[in-house]
Structure formats: C-alpha cells, structure tokens
Amino acid sequence: MNKIMNQFFAFLILCISLPMTVGAQCPTLTQCCLPNGDFAQASCIGSGSFLPASLGIPNSNCVPFWTATHGGPGVYTISNPSNYARLTSQSSSQIGPTSEGIRTNFNFIQNTKYEITFKMRCHDPFNQILAHNPGTLSVRAMNNGPSAYLDGFGNLSWEMPPLPAQNQLITSISTNALPYTLKNWETITVNYTPTASYNQLWFYLNSISSGISVLVIDDVSIKIAPPTSQFHMQTSSNPAGTPTTQFTTCQRIFLNGLASVNDQNHYIDVWKKATGSGNPFVWAGNYGATGWTATPAGVVDITNAMDNTFDAGYDYRIKMATQNTCTGWVESTVDISVVAGVPPPNPVTQIEGNTPGLATTILQECDGVYLVETYESTHGNNYTQYFVDLWERDYALGGQFQWIGQIGGNGWTPGIMPARLNIKSIFNGQGIYFIPGKEYQVKLALANSCSSWVPYISKFRIINCTQPLQKSTNENDPDSIHSDESGKLTVSPNPAENTITLSADGFEKTLILNSLGQTVISNNDGSSLIDISMLPSGFYLVVATAPNGKQQQTTFIKD
Numbered sequence: 001m002n003k004i005m006n007q008f009f010a011f012l013i014l015c016i017s018l019p020m021t022v023g024a025q026c027p028t029l030t031q032c033c034l035p036n037g038d039f040a041q042a043s044c045i046g047s048g049s050f051l052p053a054s055l056g057i058p059n060s061n062c063v064p065f066w067t068a069t070h071g072g073p074g075v076y077t078i079s080n081p082s083n084y085a086r087l088t089s090q091s092s093s094q095i096g097p098t099s100e101g102i103r104t105n106f107n108f109i110q111n112t113k114y115e116i117t118f119k120m121r122c123h124d125p126f127n128q129i130l131a132h133n134p135g136t137l138s139v140r141a142m143n144n145g146p147s148a149y150l151d152g153f154g155n156l157s158w159e160m161p162p163l164p165a166q167n168q169l170i171t172s173i174s175t176n177a178l179p180y181t182l183k184n185w186e187t188i189t190v191n192y193t194p195t196a197s198y199n200q201l202w203f204y205l206n207s208i209s210s211g212i213s214v215l216v217i218d219d220v221s222i223k224i225a226p227p228t229s230q231f232h233m234q235t236s237s238n239p240a241g242t243p244t245t246q247f248t249t250c251q252r253i254f255l256n257g258l259a260s261v262n263d264q265n266h267y268i269d270v271w272k273k274a275t276g277s278g279n280p281f282v283w284a285g286n287y288g289a290t291g292w293t294a295t296p297a298g299v300v301d302i303t304n305a306m307d308n309t310f311d312a313g314y315d316y317r318i319k320m321a322t323q324n325t326c327t328g329w330v331e332s333t334v335d336i337s338v339v340a341g342v343p344p345p346n347p348v349t350q351i352e353g354n355t356p357g358l359a360t361t362i363l364q365e366c367d368g369v370y371l372v373e374t375y376e377s378t379h380g381n382n383y384t385q386y387f388v389d390l391w392e393r394d395y396a397l398g399g400q401f402q403w404i405g406q407i408g409g410n411g412w413t414p415g416i417m418p419a420r421l422n423i424k425s426i427f428n429g430q431g432i433y434f435i436p437g438k439e440y441q442v443k444l445a446l447a448n449s450c451s452s453w454v455p456y457i458s459k460f461r462i463i464n465c466t467q468p469l470q471k472s473t474n475e476n477d478p479d480s481i482h483s484d485e486s487g488k489l490t491v492s493p494n495p496a497e498n499t500i501t502l503s504a505d506g507f508e509k510t511l512i513l514n515s516l517g518q519t520v521i522s523n524n525d526g527s528s529l530i531d532i533s534m535l536p537s538g539f540y541l542v543v544a545t546a547p548n549g550k551q552q553q554t555t556f557i558k559d
Contacts, residue, residue, distance in 0.1 A: 032326030034106060034201075035065045037118075037220035039075050039083040069204055071100030076216075083218070089135045089205040090212040101204025106222055108141050108198040113225040113262050116192055116201075119185040119218045122175045135213030136206040139170040139190070141198035168198065175205070175215050185218070191225055224262055229322040229332040231257040231297060235449075239299055245334070249312045250341035250450035252304070255320065257297025263322030266297040267329070270306060271317040275337055281317045297322055312340040341450035344383035348375040349444050351460045356420060365436050365543075365553050366465035369424035371458065373417055373444060383446035386417045387453065390427060395439040395461045405432045412447075431519055433511065435541055436464045436553055465552060489544055489552035495559045500542075502528040504552060507544040514540060532558055 041064055063075055066085075076086050091097040108114065120137065171190045201222065205215050234241035235251045239258055247253055257266060268287035273279050287293070287305050297320060303310065310316065315337045321329040350359035353367040363369055371388065389411050391401035407413060407426055423442065424434060434440065439461040445453035490503040502510070510530065512521040520535060532540075535558050544552045 032223045032324075034104065034220055034222045036063065037222075038218060039063060039066075039085055066102055066104045069101035069103045069202060071098060073100040073102050084216045085203075085218065087137075087203070087205040087215045087217070088212060089208050089215075091208055091210050097208060099205055101202060103142070103200050103202045104220075105199060106201045108192075108194045108201075110194055110197045113191060113193045114222055115189065115225045116170060116220075116222050117187065117189045118203075118220040119187050120173070121185050121216055122214060133208050133211035133213050135175045135208050135215065137173045137175060137215055137217075138202070138204055138206060139172070140202045141168045141170060141192070141194055142200045142202050143198050144200070168194075170201075175213055187219075223326040224324050226327040227263040227322040227324055227330050228259075228261040229257075229263065229266075229297075229320060229330040230259040230261075231255055231318075231320050231332060231334060232259075233318065233334055233336050237299055237301065241299070245336045247310065247336060247338050248341035248450060249310070249338060250448070253302055253310060253336070255297075255300040255302050255318060257320060257322070258299065260297045260322050262324055263296045264324040265292070265294050265322070267291045267293070267321045267323075268300065268302065269319050270302070271319065272314055275313055275315050281315075284316070310338045312338055314338055341448075342382050343451035344446040344448045344453065345375045346454055347373050347386075347444045347446050347456040349373050349442070349456050349458045351442070351458050352420065361460045363434070363460055363462055364465045365434065365462055366551055368422065369434060369460070370420040371423050371442055371444065372420050373446075382448060383416070384448045385412050385414045385446075387411045387443070387445040387447070387455070388413070388421070388423065389443050390423070390432065391441045391443070393439055395437055401439075401441050405430055417444075417446075433513065433543055434462045435513065435543075436462050438462055489542070489554045491542055491554055491556040495557040496532060497559045498531065498533040500530050500532055500556060502530070502542065502544065504528070504544060507552075508547050509545040511543045511545075512540050513543065514538060 071088070073085060073087050075083050085102060087100040087102070089097070089099045116139070118139075170192045171188070173188070201220075203217060203220075205213060232243035232255075233245060233247075234243055234254050234256050235247065236242070237254055239256070241254065241256060243256075255268065257263070260266075269291050270284045270286065271281035272284035273281045285306055287300065287302055302318070315335060318334050318336065319331060320333075321331040323329045350372050351361065351363070352358055352370040352372055353360055353363050356370075359372075373386075387406075388408075389406035390404050392404045393399055393401045405427055407423070427433070439459065441457050441459045443455040443457050445455040447453040488503075491500045492503070493500070508524065508526050510521075510523040510527075511519050512530070512532070512535075514520050520540070521530065521532070523530060537558050540556055540558060542554050542556065
C-alpha cells in the first residue's frame, strides 16, 4: 500500500487502541471497548457493589456498567487501584446451594467474530480461602437477563435465575483445573461468533452441592476480532461467480471479497508488470479515487472503477486490505494475467439431410434437416454461445424472407453448437414444419466477450417426398403407414367443402396448415376423416406423421 495509506493506518490504529488499555479510558460502551472491565472505578466492598439502584441498596452504583445477576458478588481491592470481582458458590444445610454472578451490557452482532479476554484465579487473595470445592465458571451471551432481586422476605436472593440457552455459551471452565487453583492470574482468550444478536455478557459461578467454591476475575475486555481478508477474481458480478486468474482485454474483472470475515472497510490497489519480464511489480493505481471504501468487501467491478486500464501482455497483482473499527488492517493478494481477446470465428455452415457430410440445398419433406458449422473443426471453438433463427418464403414467387422462429428463448444458446444440429426436430417441437414449395434460410452467429457477432446464412428448399412412406408391408408394424397402391398420401374430394378423407391410415398425427404456414387443424387420433367446414376458402397443406416420425404431405383446396 502507498505511503499515505500507511500513515492513515498508523493514526487509525492509535486512535482505536487507546480506549482498550484500561477501563477508566473507556467511558462509553462501544463495539471495541468494555467499560470498566478492570473494575478500576470501584470504591466500595460488599454485595452492594453490583446491585442496581432499583433495589434501594446503598452504594449500588459504585461499579459503573456492571450489575448482579444473582447472589451478592462484590468488588475487592488488593492494592489501590488493583480491583477484582469476587464470585462464590456454596451450599449448606441452612440455605442450600447458592451462586453469584455478574453481567454487563454489550451488543453482540450476529455472525460477527469477537475476541473476549479476562483474567481469573481460584485462590482468593482477599479471604485467603485455601481449600474449596470445584465449581464451573460459565461465560455466556444473553438478551435482557434478570438482575439480582429481593425474595418475599426482603432478603437478597441467592437463587439461580433462568440461564441462557446452550447455544449462547461462550466458554465454560472448571475452577478445580490447574493452573487456575494456583495463586497466579491466568489470562483466558476466547473467540466467539454469535448465531443471533445479544445485548449482555454474563459471568456466573454454578451452584455446588456442598462446601464453597471461590472465583475471582479481572481485566475483562471484548473487541471485534481482526478481519480475515480473503478474495478471488472472476468475470461475473454474480456472487457465485467462478474464480479465475486469466482474463482477456474484452472481459470485465470483478473482485469477490465475500469470503472476508469481520471486515467493515476495505482498500484495493493494483500493481503491474510485463508478463515474463522478471521485473518487480510496480504500483499502477487504486480502486476509486483513494482506494479506500467504508463498506465490507463484496463483489467489486474493478475494471470500471480503477484509474488505469488492464492491458494485454501484463500480469497484475491485486491487493486488498480489510479493517474494522477495533483492529488494524489485514492484507491479502491475488495475481492475475491479461491476454489479448480473440474474436469469435465467422461461422461457415452447410445444410445436410440424412447423410452426414453431404451438403445440399434441396431436401425432401421426409428427410432430416441438419445445420453443420464447418469452420470450428479447423480453427477451434473460440466462442461461448451460438444463435440460430429461421426465415421462410415461397420458392416459386420469391420475395422477402419472413422470420418464423428461433432456437432458444432469445435465439442465443450457451456453449458450443453440436456437430450436427438437428434443426428439423427442434423446430417441429415448436410447431414449425418444413413445407414443400417453401424456401428457408437459417442464420447462425457465434459470439464471445470480445466482439459483436456476424451471422452466416444458409439456404435450402423443400420438395415433396418421392418415396413411399410405408416402412413395412406388415399390417402389425406400428411404424408403417398404409396407403393406396401408389404409396402416396391423397385427399378426397379435392376441392372439398365440409370434410376430407385421407387415403393413408396408420399415422398418429395429422396437421393442416394454411398458406402462411400456420397450423389450423391438429388431429392426434389417427382418424382419416377430417372436418374442414370451419376453414375459410383457400389452399391448404396436409402433413401426416407416422409413429416413427416419418411424414407424408399433400395439398387440397377448400371451396
């Protein structure tokens, strides 16, 4: 990062670190400071130290920001100004099990990682209790937990109030485990990421069955944990974009910093060197005007926001630092390369029937129709999507082609086109049929991110099928169509007025199309008798389809 940024970091870290040194320097509750966590503002000893003013007990406000949750915890002084909080748990035949606990307000934000630190010891320097029974210190986050309260006789209650749910547990420590039973203070540091938002921090000593357990704590602090700076580069603004380290000059470059944790601010700059030069990276610019952005790192379009361009033949080092209001900056780095973008090939196509590799411009209505792109076989598949649409006109009359359909929702299909694209099957599935006497043109375009597309046009026309449609003379063959002796589908009468009868049977679907190629009647029951009384006068095409997909076509005139 540049010099100005480093100076800014140093000043920011200095400002942030000051409130966390001692409690007296943290007069207000913040996300990176726990006020009076060292209990330095205590001036009294006894159970009243932690009790809220609402109980009417003297000296109830001598420890700011802390209150009792149960029992009568107190603040004790070893030597001025070293104070600590003392919690006990005991059980006797007179009062039964008792416990003490304290809490303070702190806003835990859901899914934010915190670092909680405190000192503890089980050897009480005030009362010098040398022997005690084991207890358990429980540290938890909670919402609106109860304070100490008076029982029905006006006495301070030692009963344990309702405890937080287990998923609110920050840590649990046995007071009988070394080294806490020794006279030395031990520092405990715990990382905690709440699954919900809470507003309190609790320390309490569990009730025991007999004897007494003693615990003293001091120097409690909370801060948002340092951020984890992590990112990758991608070509998409989609949060789930695929990571990559190689880009073309035609592509936009996005930084995806969503994997970073605990970041509240981020800084991005870019370094550059010629690919393969062996030279060190040289600073080339930063994101935005200053590189600094006061938001968490998300998905950032650095192509549009950088103050430099990403040129072919260069490697780039992307540096991102993340920071939050409690800790300094954490940096991470990703190297990428940029190459010249290659335009997609200009497609060269041919139309084929049932014979692969045999180009044709005349097809029978019973032939398959395949679109084959021949350029890519020798020049590579340098495209990421293809476009196909279909146009039609009357072959004898000529005139302008009229658009009748396309493949895909908007004509574009992602990926590489199949070696032989069966356009007859695709368009038939859309209700578009290739009709004798019509001429068609198919437009194909290939595209990638580097250039606009240029379509290539293939033309072909359809003639009547010259071979009998029947596949077999076996009456039991479900794929055969049985017609008259000539083997050709006919309509009678022709011209017709109310009904027509087809000469063939055994087909499963019949379509009648008008002169515009629009389907006006569709029968799926295999009937050879069709009612045409509702049709207006004119010229019509009949298409009969067998179970195996083979078709016969003929025409008639409606009076």
